[in-house]
Amino acid sequence: MHELSVTQSILDIVLQHAKERKIQQVNLVIGQFSSIVDDSVQFYWDIIAKETLAAEAKLHFERIPGEMTCSNCGHVFHPGSEDFLCPSCESSAVRVSGGREFQVDSIDVE
C-alpha cells in the first residue's frame, strides 16, 4: 500500500508545476522495473486532491515494458517473468536497457 505515499508525492509535484492553474490531466510514465503502481493511485487521488486545483485531474499512465539487450548478439527484447535468456541466441549475458522510468512526465492545465 505504498500507493498512498506515491500519490501524495505526485500531487505535490503537480501542484508545484501547475502555478495556480487548474489541472485536467497528469501524464505519468511508469517502467515495468521501477515499481508496482496500480489503479488505486486514482482512487487515492480522488480523496487527497479534493479541494485542490487538481481535484478533477485524470491520471494517465504510460506503461513502459521492461527491456533487455543481449550482450552476445545485440538482440533487444521484453523479458518474461520466467527467465531473462535472450530469445534469439539463448545467451544469459543480457543487461537491463529500459523500463526504469518512474516520473511525472507532464501535466495538462487550463
Next chain:
Amino acid sequence: MCDGHNHTHSHTTTRVPVVENILSANDRIAQRNHSLLHQKNVYGVNIMASPGAGKTSVLLKTLEALKGRLRIGVIEGDPAGSIDTDRALAAGMPAVQVNTGGECHLDAVMMEDALSQLPLDDLDLVVVENVGNLICPANFRLGTHLNLVIASIPEGDDKPYKYPGMYMGMQALIINKIDLLPYVPFDMEYFQQGVEVLNPGIATFPLSCQTGEGLDAWTDWLVEQAHAEIIPE
C-alpha cells in the same frame, strides 16, 4: 504526439512538461540523511527482505559478530521485527523503534527522524531493519551507504524474476538458510543468473544463521566496507 497544445478541447489546454521523478522529494531527504551520516563518519546499512527471509536472525548474528569491532546503532522499522529496542538499549546498543503508521516501507523522513534520536557521534555503523516486503522499500531510498537484500532458500529461486526492482536497487545480497538446500528445490544457478542480469557483479553472500556457515565472509566484508567508507586512516 502532443506539440505542446491540444486544440481538440473547447477550453484551451496547455501541456506543461514536468519530467520529475515521482519520489524526488524522498530522494532529496535521503541525500540529506546520507550527508549527515558522512559528516558524522557513520556507515549506514538498509536491510530489506520478504517476511520470513531471516532479517532479524541475520541482524542478530551480525551484531554479535561485530561486537567490539564497530559501535552500532539499530533502527527497527519492522513491526514484526523481534529486536527488542529496550533489550538493545540495556545491552548498551542505541536503538530506535520507528512507527511506520501502517506503511509498508520506511521512507527518508522516518529515517531522518530516527537518525536524530541516535547518538551518531558515538557510532560507526547504523543498521536499519526495513519493513518485511519485497516491493515497496526498494523505491524509498533512506540515504544509507548500503542497500542489502536478504533472500532465502525456502522462498524459491524465482524471486529475482518476480521482483526485479528490488534486485536492481541493492548493493549486496545475502542468500540465507543455505542449510536447507538439500531439502528444498532451489536452482542456485537459475537464481544467480537472474541476479547477475539485474545487478552485474553484485557482492553475494550465501550463508546460514543456523549453522553459521558463510557468516564470517559477510561480516568481514561489511567491516571492510564500513572502514573504507568512514574511518579515516
